[in-house]
Amino acid sequence: MNNRLEEYLIEKGLFITAISSIIIILLIITFIFIEGFPAIESYGVLNFVFGSTWAPLKGDFGVLTMIVGTLGITFLALAMAVPLSLLCAIFMAEIAPSSMRRILKPVIETLAGIPSVVYGFFGLIILVPFMREQFGGTGFSMLTASVILTVMILPTIISVTVDSLRSVPYEYKEASLALGSTQWQTIRNVIFPAALPGVITGIILGMGRAIGETLAVIMVAGNVTQFPTSVMDPVRALTSNIALEMGYATGIHYNALFGTAIVLFFMIMILLVAANYLHYKKKVVIGGGYL
Amino acid sequence: MLFRFISPKTSQKIMKTVFWASGILTIIILIIIIGYILLEGMKVINLEFLLSNPVDSGREGGIFPMIISSLYVTLISGLVAAPLGVGAAVYLTEYSREGHVIKLIRFGAETLASIPSIVFGLFGLSFFVVFLGLGWSVLSGGLVLALMALPTIFKVAEVSIDAVPESYREGSLALGSTKWQTVYRVVLPAAAPGITTGIILGMARSISEAAAILFAVGAAITVPISIFDPGRPLPLHLYIMATEGISLENAYGTAAVLVIIVLIITIVTNTLVERYQKKMMGR
Numbered sequence: 267m268n269n270r271l272e273e274y275l276i277e278k279g280l281f282i283t284a285i286s287s288i289i290i291i292l293l294i295i296t297f298i299f300i301e302g303f304p305a306i307e308s309y310g311v312l313n314f315v316f317g318s319t320w321a322p323l324k325g326d327f328g329v330l331t332m333i334v335g336t337l338g339i340t341f342l343a344l345a346m347a348v349p350l351s352l353l354c355a356i357f358m359a360e361i362a363p364s365s366m367r368r369i370l371k372p373v374i375e376t377l378a379g380i381p382s383v384v385y386g387f388f389g390l391i392i393l394v395p396f397m398r399e400q401f402g403g404t405g406f407s408m409l410t411a412s413v414i415l416t417v418m419i420l421p422t423i424i425s426v427t428v429d430s431l432r433s434v435p436y437e438y439k440e441a442s443l444a445l446g447s448t449q450w451q452t453i454r455n456v457i458f459p460a461a462l463p464g465v466i467t468g469i470i471l472g473m474g475r476a477i478g479e480t481l482a483v484i485m486v487a488g489n490v491t492q493f494p495t496s497v498m499d500p501v502r503a504l505t506s507n508i509a510l511e512m513g514y515a516t517g518i519h520y521n522a523l524f525g526t527a528i529v530l531f532f533m534i535m536i537l538l539v540a541a542n543y544l545h546y547k548k549k550v551v552i553g554g555g556y557l
Numbered sequence: 558m559l560f561r562f563i564s565p566k567t568s569q570k571i572m573k574t575v576f577w578a579s580g581i582l583t584i585i586i587l588i589i590i591i592g593y594i595l596l597e598g599m600k601v602i603n604l605e606f607l608l609s610n611p612v613d614s615g616r617e618g619g620i621f622p623m624i625i626s627s628l629y630v631t632l633i634s635g636l637v638a639a640p641l642g643v644g645a646a647v648y649l650t651e652y653s654r655e656g657h658v659i660k661l662i663r664f665g666a667e668t669l670a671s672i673p674s675i676v677f678g679l680f681g682l683s684f685f686v687v688f689l690g691l692g693w694s695v696l697s698g699g700l701v702l703a704l705m706a707l708p709t710i711f712k713v714a715e716v717s718i719d720a721v722p723e724s725y726r727e728g729s730l731a732l733g734s735t736k737w738q739t740v741y742r743v744v745l746p747a748a749a750p751g752i753t754t755g756i757i758l759g760m761a762r763s764i765s766e767a768a769a770i771l772f773a774v775g776a777a778i779t780v781p782i783s784i785f786d787p788g789r790p791l792p793l794h795l796y797i798m799a800t801e802g803i804s805l806e807n808a809y810g811t812a813a814v815l816v817i818i819v820l821i822i823t824i825v826t827n828t829l830v831e832r833y834q835k836k837m838m839g840r
Contacts (some may be wrong), residue, residue: 283642387594
């Protein structure tokens, strides 16, 4: 009897730990919305999201320039990171000899493990001066930020893509090779198409990491709240806006920064739902892949 | 497509070169980044740098208080997140059947893993610092980081508990053990290397995070004694050193310390995983 009670209590205890992440998310949503809502309500949802002036001292809280900044940096980074990481992932999964795989695995893990501030610092002291010399201007720009982000999202896309390439049944590959295809034809026509949903999931996860990155972007993007006219213009990301101004914000300005977080939250949720759609509809197996 | 005009053999050769080049390029990128940081940073790092207090708000002196702050927040995050993450993993693998609740729990962990760190920062400020009244302290910082480490620990623990062969459980249950005895005495010890890896990876996330604790730890440059004292973990120190242009040298030193920590973590986790795989496959 005593044993049975103990078992029962342990099971309930474990259940509580299991739902802890849901409780935490609900708490996060509650607190961000409670603090952010007053600003969005008083300034108007549409004005907040589609307003192009951010001037806290004058009471203007439009975040559109930052949405454009975030998306600009993110898509530029994807344009560079996707080709390189897909090639590298195919190399790791299909072509590299085992000695090379043994080197690449810890390399990818280390790239994933380097703190974002270290990437930002590297960008600030190496990349910014380099950009300044090559292209003129200050060197702080959308392009500089996206180059740093490219390196940061490489490991995310590579590891998810490698997992999905490896989960393609071995028979597919054997059948294609037996028909006389070359290795490249097999990869292009059989393995890669079969792994495609997983590859797209990896790209979505990489995109999420790019949108959410804060300090590395602050250190190299220039942080000016204006619409960029070229990739060499400085921009401010949504995340940067929060980190830059939270230190001294009071009153409605403080709430507007939480409002910025709400916008960010919705962008991430859209990506999450897309990734989950692929996960359940296309049965994508994502190994350790997280945003 | 371009490939129609090139013979399959030639395109195979071209693409093989491209694949090799991209693999090598990835390695070169890593070598350039950590090589540069280590080369510049090692000039600054010595025992005195690691064990002395900063002088003149970081222009001179060392990073001792930052190391202590980092240890504090990382340990707190591990102590809080490990039981929650491992408990959740045990529940999902041992006690539940697939269903809506399980799907919801998985989605919860995924969402938690994908929330931007700066949003955690805002939550930490409004919940731990203000609402719970913990103030700017290493405790507030550690708790925020625990939330970020939780999904990593959960995910890795779940995978490694799942990998324990079913026969282990059956053997234990057949001997008359209860479910919890089986989990505690058989399943968890067998999965221990994997779970340890998960906890290390979770704490690795904590030790390298700065944005989430930006508004929670208070950025003081004194050594935190109690958990209610403010502190300034290494990544935050690096951020402040670099952006406020206080001392490039000390920034290099701090960055190098962080890179060395990451390298050690990568080596340790890889050794653990290799051992685990040998143990599970070498039956």
